[in-house]
Amino acid sequence: MDEEEINSKFEELLCDMNLDKNKKNLLINSSIDYKDRMLQLRNKVFDKIKENHEFKGPNDYIYYLEQCFQVDSQNPDIILGCLASLKIALTNYPLQWSREFGHKGVATLLDVLKRAKAL
Secondary structure: OOHHHHHHHHHHHHHHHOOOHHHHHHHHOOOHHHHHHHHHHHHHHHHHHHHOOOOOOHHHHHHHHHHHOOOOOOOHHHHHHHHHHHHHHHHHOOHHHHHHHHHHHHHHHHHHHHHHHHO
């Protein structure tokens, strides 16, 4: 990648990290090598997470949670495992990932909670 592309992707990374203005300013003034290393590290980490994770994206969680109550056996431990994994994903993935989860994901979570309460 050239310097302009690294700077552009680095700014996206900072937005995804949801940092305050002071922290962003400190990082934006870093060397181009440092920015490139941070981008490579982020890509490496997320590639590793995706390799070892059964849910690849927000829609996988939504689909799985929708299906949980449509099968005959509703194992609470399986649903709790999915919810715990979702909590980690919402905390650790970039902000864009949470945006993709969005309204449909939140609506699905509310539906899961209503159905779980009825059990």
